[in-house]
Amino acid sequence: MSNPEPTGPGRVQHQPMTAQYPELPGKVAVITGAARGMGARFAAGLATRGVHVVAGDLDTAAMTATADELNTALAGEPGAGRIKASTVDVTRAEEHTALAQRAMAEFGRLDFWVNNAGIFPFAEVPDITPEQIRATLSVNVEGVLFGAQAAAARMQPGSAIVNMASVSAVRVRKGRAAYCSSKAAVAHLTESLAVELGDQGIRVNAIAPGYIDTEMTRWIQDDAPALAKALDAVPLHRIGSPEEVFGALLFLLSDSARYVTGHSLAVDGGSRHV
Numbered sequence: 590m591s592n593p594e595p596t597g598p599g600r601v602q603h604q605p606m607t608a609q610y611p612e613l614p615g616k617v618a619v620i621t622g623a624a625r626g627m628g629a630r631f632a633a634g635l636a637t638r639g640v641h642v643v644a645g646d647l648d649t650a651a652m653t654a655t656a657d658e659l660n661t662a663l664a665g666e667p668g669a670g671r672i673k674a675s676t677v678d679v680t681r682a683e684e685h686t687a688l689a690q691r692a693m694a695e696f697g698r699l700d701f702w703v704n705n706a707g708i709f710p711f712a713e714v715p716d717i718t719p720e721q722i723r724a725t726l727s728v729n730v731e732g733v734l735f736g737a738q739a740a741a742a743r744m745q746p747g748s749a750i751v752n753m754a755s756v757s758a759v760r761v762r763k764g765r766a767a768y769c770s771s772k773a774a775v776a777h778l779t780e781s782l783a784v785e786l787g788d789q790g791i792r793v794n795a796i797a798p799g800y801i802d803t804e805m806t807r808w809i810q811d812d813a814p815a816l817a818k819a820l821d822a823v824p825l826h827r828i829g830s831p832e833e834v835f836g837a838l839l840f841l842l843s844d845s846a847r848y849v850t851g852h853s854l855a856v857d858g859g860s861r862h863v
């Protein structure tokens with residue numbers, strides 16, 4: 590599959606990952622927030638490797654369009670998985686249950702669950718509204734817990750859950766108190782889930798990206814001075830690509846990570862250290 594090539598300062602060339610994971614074909618994944626950005630890249634990448642995907646998003650029209658486009662592109666690839674578009678609001682526990690039931694009904698098993706949906710409101714502390722803080726914690730934190738509950742109720746030993754944390758879990762910047770605290774909660778929740786779900790043989794890890802080239806970071810990518818300042822605090826001095834985060838996801842879902850649980854894997858160009 591081809592990826593659109595980003596252009597402009599701070600952007601990266603999207604190069605395909607070449608690592609092979611022969612245990613993946615035939616497995617089944619649920620990915621939330623998959624209409625665009627990293628979630629869409631994860632769905633495409635897993636399906637290319639033979640994993641069937643139930644891809645959920647609040648934005649039904651965009652999710653359907655993305656799944657149609659990806660399925661069309663995958664149709665010519667032997668052994669590719671199929672992508673089923675679903676509507677989900679991750680703040681509602683019963684909608685996670687419906688997503689999990691859809692995976693079982695369509696494909697008969699559930700191996701992977703990626704709690705990817707997230708929101709990023711920008712407001713400094715005096716201006717954060719009750720609605721903003723509640724929405725951020727509801728989508729970013731409750732959404733992860735509800736997803737893990739729905740997944741764990743149906744998963745077999747050897748299954749894996751991956752949550753999207755952020756470098757913002759460990760590094761704070763002005764205007765991000767709601768987001769940073771929500772992602773710190775995701776990192777901690779990942780550890781709690783790993784401890785409890787280990788009894789069922791389910792691994793739970795997180796990915797902690799830095800600046801990645803998606804709509805969520807468009808505001809800074811389109812502001813050259815702000816981007817230059819942000820990249821000063823990135824040792825590799827560039828924004829990452831969804832493909833580079835997908836490499837981390839593949840590893841965490843794969844048998845190569847079978848003794849890894851409760852870990853947050855940074856994919857941030859080193860920015861957590863600055």
Ligand SMILES: NC(=O)c1ccc[n+]([C@@H]2O[C@H](COP(=O)([O-])OP(=O)(O)OC[C@H]3O[C@@H](n4cnc5c(N)ncnc54)[C@H](O)[C@@H]3O)[C@@H](O)[C@H]2O)c1
Nearest residue numbers: 622624626627647678679706707753755798800801803805
């Ligand atoms: N882009 C970055 O630089 C970056 C960095 C660190 C962490 N993250 C995290 O990675 C994840 C994916 O980020 P992205 O950049 O691809 O974001 P994005 O904004 O491109 O896509 C997020 C998707 O989540 C969906 N969504 C929002 N609220 C939802 C809800 N209640 N229920 C279901 N779906 C919902 C949106 O419709 C959207 O399609 C998020 O959790 C984000 O916080 C992103």
